[in-house]
Amino acid sequence: MKGVVVGAGYVGTIAANRLAKKVESAEITVINPRPEFVERVRLHEQIAGTGSAATPLASMLGEGITTRIGTVDKIGDGQVTLDDGTSLDFDHLFLAVGSTVAPLPGTVAVGTWEGAQEARTALAALPGGRTVTVIGGGLTGIETASEIAAGRPDLRVRIVGETIGGSLSAGARKRVRAALARLGVEVVEDAVTRVESGAGEQGGDLVGLRSRPHLTSDLTLWAIIGSIPDLAARSGLEVAADGRAVVDENLRSVTDPRIFVVGDCAAVPGSRVACATAMPQGAHAADTLARMIHNREPEPYSMGYTGQAVSLGRNDGLLQVARRNDTVRGLHFAGRTAAVVKERVCRYAKFGARTATYAWLRGPK
Structure with missing residues (x-):
């Protein structure tokens, strides 16, 4: 089985590593514009000079996974074409290009x-x-x-x-x-x-x-997330009004079931742009493909939120408690303890992407 993962953020990385663990015969290629794994949740630290958000991608991907540095121009019928004109064939593909930013001029x-x-x-x-x-x-x-x-x-x-x-x-x-x-x-x-x-x-x-x-x-x-890359639309996949690719209950494109769409670029009802959203989707999509390859029935995707975490400098933070459907409760925790918890959440996300070990709550009934 030839598998291609487009994008090596949290969701693409965990999908590649999890699939490699569950399907030993899989030939997996990860395509990414840069040779680094970028922790988007640490970009504010990168900007302020208080931390680093980049790790060599090779150290994040498991043994046997091939890395291709480049940008995908189009996804066709079982084939990926890069902007340098080269192409790769696939049996299954994970589209994990995330979201992007459309800043006003002068910013x-x-x-x-x-x-x-x-x-x-x-x-x-x-x-x-x-x-x-x-x-x-x-x-x-x-x-x-x-x-x-x-x-x-x-x-x-x-x-x-x-x-x-x-x-x-x-x-x-x-x-x-x-x-x-x-x-x-x-x-x-x-x-x-x-x-x-x-x-x-x-x-x-x-x-x-x-x-x-x-x-x-x-x-x-x-600091406003503004748009979704148009790769899905450009490739002829059905997209929602906001540009996210429309998927079924198993996170597969409704246009081409060989393509799993995960993370910010997937139109999953009730989801928001967040690392906490992307990680479960990447893991579930890899599990679903593994089940299909092993002739087992796939399970519908389900994920519930626990809250939001925000840093307020290195020594302060806030944890907002939420219901599984992501509506906030009137309960929050703040201060040094919240900052420590936020840091551990960030470390767990990176650990999960690298090791393919990640757990999450099921969604509300």
């Missing part, structure tokens, strides 16, 4: 490896007293603003979003704002529609705010 995207590297370089070059603005009030924006403020107290840090921590409970949002205040982060709850570049390519005036038409910024970071 640097923080949700990609390339953007994080650019932001890290720009941030390191900023002298004290300058202003850094993070656009995006979700967990990515909160973590980025907190990490920079904690690591560079000589800078003025601002976070802009329609709602800061909108996915959290009211009590958790209040705790996040208190943490940001302690770090000296200015909070602006407003929408940004356009950024005007000033003297530098990554700074200038933020325009389009409803209540504050102009805010000067020396470095503006974009």
